[in-house]
Amino acid sequence: EIVLTQSPGTLSLSPGERATLSCRASQSVSGYLAWYQQKPGQAPRLLIYAASSRATDIPDRFSGSGSGTDFTLTISRLEPEDFAMYYCQQYGRSPPFPFGPGTKVDIK
Amino acid sequence: EAQLLESGGGLVQPGGSLRLSCAASGFTFINYAMSWVRQAPGKGPEWVAGVNGGSGSSDYADSVRGRFTASRDNSRNTLYLRMNSLRAEDTAVYYCVKDAFKENGLWDAFDIWGRGTMVAVAS
Numbered sequence: 001e002i003v004l005t006q007s008p009g010t011l012s013l014s015p016g017e018r019a020t021l022s023c024r025a026s027q028s029v030s031g032y033l034a035w036y037q038q039k040p041g042q043a044p045r046l047l048i049y050a051a052s053s054r055a056t057d058i059p060d061r062f063s064g065s066g067s068g069t070d071f072t073l074t075i076s077r078l079e080p081e082d083f084a085m086y087y088c089q090q091y092g093r094s095p096p097f098p099f100g101p102g103t104k105v106d107i108k
Numbered sequence: 109e110a111q112l113l114e115s116g117g118g119l120v121q122p123g124g125s126l127r128l129s130c131a132a133s134g135f136t137f138i139n140y141a142m143s144w145v146r147q148a149p150g151k152g153p154e155w156v157a158g159v160n161g162g163s164g165s166s167d168y169a170d171s172v173r174g175r176f177t178a179s180r181d182n183s184r185n186t187l188y189l190r191m192n193s194l195r196a197e198d199t200a201v202y203y204c205v206k207d208a209f210k211e212n213g214l215w216d217a218f219d220i221w222g223r224g225t226m227v228a229v230a231s
Contacts, residue, residue: 034217034218036153036218043222043223043224044153044218044221049208049219050217055217087152087153089153089217091217093214093215095158095168095215096155096169097143097155098155099153102152
């Protein structure tokens, strides 16, 4: 079973700064990697699928990269509404489809 | 606009049962695999079960296999999760989620999430 790890656990930044979040898989997931944003009291929202494709209505300040076992979510310039939890998730051919433990982006 | 609305959560004693429902609207339900994802308080999401669109075949996380049954009624645009032998560790918000793309032999990322229904297992 694939295990996802995310780093850092918490990222403290100021609005306007660049955020770089990492997700590492215990074995290759090819490009079947998604990123979600979750705010308190809300369901997660899909940001990125297939490692680098933005979901519908997601601003272009969000970008994803990587393949195999190492993936990155970059937020080019943090807006106030971007301070939230971020999870990566593996999907594809065979369940289960694990999520990572998350990275919290909070205001410095 | 695609929407999902869960119902059926509540407080149940250990060993008890519960059935969750998810009403789908705004998309052609039969064309998409659907899943249940849960999130325990203060924890990350956990995929629980998925059901293919046309065949209705299902798969499960090891943590619930043999206790939970996921199914769908395509004529009613509704997804179900029957939960038996509930344990304290099943306490979570349960989300109904939709695959991002029409069935193509792969399970996809989840582009639509319901608001969730809370299940609490306690005596």
